[in-house]
Amino acid sequence: MKLSLSLPVALLTAALLSAAQSTHAQSSTEFSWSRLPTAQQPSFKADTFNITRYGAKPDGLTLNTQSINAAIADCSSKGGGVVLVPQGLWLTGPVELKSNVNLHLVRAAVLQFSADFNQYPLVLGSYEGQPAYRNQSPLSGTGLENVAITGHGIVDGNGDAWRMVGRDKLTEREWKSKVASGGSVSEDGKVWYPSEKSRLGAKTPNASAPGRTKAEYEAVKDYLRPNMVVLTSCKKVLLQDVTFQNSPAWCLHPIMCQDLTVRNALVRNPDYAQNGDGLDIESCRNVLVEGSTFDVGDDGICIKSGKDEEGRKRGIPTENALIRNNVVYRAHGGFVIGSEMSGGARNLFVEDCTFMGTDIGLRFKTARGRGGVVENIHVRNIAMKDIVHDAILFDMYYFMKPPAKLADGQAATEPVPAVSEATPRFQNFTIRNIVCDGAERGIFLRGLPEMSVRQISLDNLVLKVNKGVELIEAQDIRISNLRLETKAAAPVVYVENSRNISFDGMQVNAPTNQALFSVSGNRTEKITAARTEAGKGRTPIEAKAGASIKALKVKS
Structure with missing residues (x-):
């Protein structure tokens, strides 16, 4: 065909x-x-467990963490359901x-x-x-x-709320709104950070890498x-x-x-x-x-x-x-x-x-x-x-x-590592x-x-x-x-x-x-x-x- x-x-x-x-x-x-x-x-x-029965409120102001988790725990303890x-x-x-x-x-x-x-x-x-x-x-x-x-x-x-973001990723209106919301801006004015901990984490080499103490992670927690x-x-x-x-x-x-x-x-x-x-x-x-x-x-x-x-x-x-x-x-x-x-x-x-x-x-x-x-x-x-x-x-x-x-002509040979796990x-x-x-x-x-x-x-x-x-x-x-x-x-x-x-x-x-x-x-x-x-x-x-x-x- x-x-x-x-x-x-x-x-x-x-x-x-x-x-x-x-x-x-x-x-x-x-x-x-x-x-x-x-x-x-x-x-x-x-069986249905409505989160409102546990005190949850849909007003956008009440923090419903305890109510929602209580509903989930109660549901599970009683054999499960919705x-x-x-x-x-x-x-x-x-x-x-x-x-x-x-x-x-x-x-x-x-x-x-x-x-x-x-x-x-x-x-x-x-x-x-x-x-x-x-x-x-x-x-x-x-x-x-x-x-x-x-x-x-x-x-x-x-x-x-968590992400740092570059100014070039946003419109001018979005950038102004982001800066007005709090956080901090880099010295060159090109990056917005949610907090100082976030900013410190971004500047700390390998801040999220394994092997650090919990105190070290706490210093850059928001990052x-x-x-x-x-x-x-x-x-x-x-x-x-x-x-x-x-x-x-x-x-x-x-x-x-x-x-x-x-x-x-x-x-x-x-x-x-x-x-x-x-x-x-x-x-x-x-x-x-x-x-x-x-x-x-x-x-x-x-x-x-x-x-x-x-x-x-x-x-x-x-x-x-x-x-x-x-x-x-x-x-x-x-x-x-x-x-x-x-x-x-x-x-x-x-x-x-x-x-x-x-x-x-x-x-x-x-x-x-x-x-x-x-x-x-x-x-x-x-x-x-x-x-x-x-x-x-x-x-x-x-x-x-x-x-x-490779360019024209014989290229130089780089060392080739041995195969391993x-x-x-x-x-x-x-x-x-x-x-x-x-x-x-x-x-x-x-x-x-x-x-x-x-x-x-x-x-x-x-x-x-x-x-x-x-x-x-x-x-x-x-x-x-x-x-x-x-x-x-x-x-x-x-x-x-x-x-x-x-x-x-x-x-x-x-x-x-x-x-x-x-x-x-x-x-x-x-x-x-x-x-x-x-x-x-x-x-x-x-x-x-x-x-x-x-x-x-x-x-x-």
């Missing part, structure tokens, strides 16, 4: 998915789509969930967490995959079973923003229909949970929210995320499993997850794995999702020192629109300075049926010299982007049925120090004054291209920096 890249992307999508359906019908068992993970659902007694939050504005401090309790917010109910930092004591928790003191989370639970947050109400973490909803070591968890918004840091953070379902949730954070992730699933097993919408300031749907040595010691991968029918706006990444993935991740299935305006579409990130094996990841039927950077990215240099691309691995990914209308680059894979990104299959892709494909330190990569439209004055495909790479069925619409393939590095070998349509007047292959022109073979 031939497709013209001059067609509107909607028609391309329909044509591609039609072709993909027949391909999928032939090979679905190969990718195990018929054996999708399941998550057991919680169930609750019908704790009802009626319509209204319910101001509260930290709420602690209990087993067998469904916290149910009716439509137009707002659970509004207090901006008074004194309501949130310092507790030992987890920050970016490592143990650390943080302010107590607005909503939390540990070691629970059969627990839910449901209804069409709103959980608001009052995150703007240690809590994740909004944290559920630790819980079983049978349901988050359904609720709007979760304005979190101080990460919004939804289930950690070491089993049988987790997130269904039809709306997760919202400002685009300037530092660490404003939507959903961070850390070291969880048996997960379903479906029908949800994420519009946040950092990664949208993210898979994690602990960081560096601490994560490897924990040794609990995130595994057996199905993520489907979700929409992600703006976020740093649509679907993300890493970078704290030291416990590994495996058996993840992502399908029928759309990413709109995210920095990156499919984002897989790690670095030396993390360790961990990420494998058996299967992605299909993804639509992307107006992606800022890369549609598909694998990068093993996250927050590290990568080596420069701290060496991360990305392997055995299948990604198919992808449409991207607008991105800076279509595909970017960058491994380490000591550990390539490997065993990646990409099939049935339509990419309308500025730059095409870059593969660096990659091995055993298969790209088939790629329709690619590019604009940049750069090689359509750049391959550096990679081997066993195959392109099969590639159609290209790109400037003809650039090479179709550019191979670089003396370790590049066994690159093949078959059934390629790229127009006339183009250099088919160029070889640089020690690569042989024979490293790539073009087949008819």
Whole structure:
């Protein structure tokens, strides 16, 4: 089937998915789509505990912490049921969930967490995959079973009260309002801080790092923003229909949970929210995320499993997850794995999702020192629109300075570390049926010299982007049925120090004054291209920096 890249992307999508359906019908068992993970659902007694019976008042002034927690504790002690939050504005401090309790917010109910930092004591928790003191989370639970947050109400973490923010992120009116609200402004007038403790924390190197005394954390307490909803070591968890918004840091953070379902949730954070992730699933097993919408300031749907040595010691991968029918706006990444993935991740299935305006579409990130094996990841039927950077990215240099691309001539060889338990691995990914209308680059894979990104299959892709494909330190990569439209004055495909790479069925619409393939590095070998349509007047292959022109073979 031939497709013209001059067609509107909607028609391309329909044509591609039609072709993909027949391909999928032939090979679905190969990718195990018929054996999708399941998550057991919680169930609750019908008994209802209205928080007003415990003295809660929806006046936006009364602090209802004690009343709401009393209702939850009473419900749990009597065998469980529904704790009802009626319509209204319910101001509260930290709420602690209990087993067998469904916290149910009716439509137009707002659970509004207090901006008074004194309501949130310092507790030992987890920050970016490592143990650390943080302010107590607005909503939390540990070691629970059969627990839910449901209804069409709103959980608001009052995150703007916690976040420092740059003047360039706000309008002039918003900036003046922020300054008038209190807090302090940096010496250069460019950053607003909620308090002096927050300002001190921002200026203290590694203020949130593990290993400090509680007194040291107390000195910068306001800087240690809590994740909004944290559920630790819980079983049978349901988050359904609720709007979760304005979190101080990460919004939804289930950690070491089993049988987790997130269904039809709306997760919202400002685009300037530092660490404003939507959903961070850390070291969880048996997960379903479906029908949800994420519009946040950092990664949208993210898979994690602990960081560096601490994560490897924990040794609990995130595994057996199905993520489907979700929409992600703006976020740093649509679907993300890493970078704290030291416990590994495996058996993840992502399908029928759309990413709109995210920095990156499919984002897989790690670095030396993390360790961990990420494998058996299967992605299909993804639509992307107006992606800022890369549609598909694998990068093993996250927050590290990568080596420069090889220039003409033989490049100097840098020492290559030995492979150890701290060496991360990305392997055995299948990604198919992808449409991207607008991105800076279509595909970017960058491994380490000591550990390539490997065993990646990409099939049935339509990419309308500025730059095409870059593969660096990659091995055993298969790209088939790629329709690619590019604009940049750069090689359509750049391959550096990679081997066993195959392109099969590639159609290209790109400037003809650039090479179709550019191979670089003396370790590049066994690159093949078959059934390629790229127009006339183009250099088919160029070889640089020690690569042989024979490293790539073009087949008819």
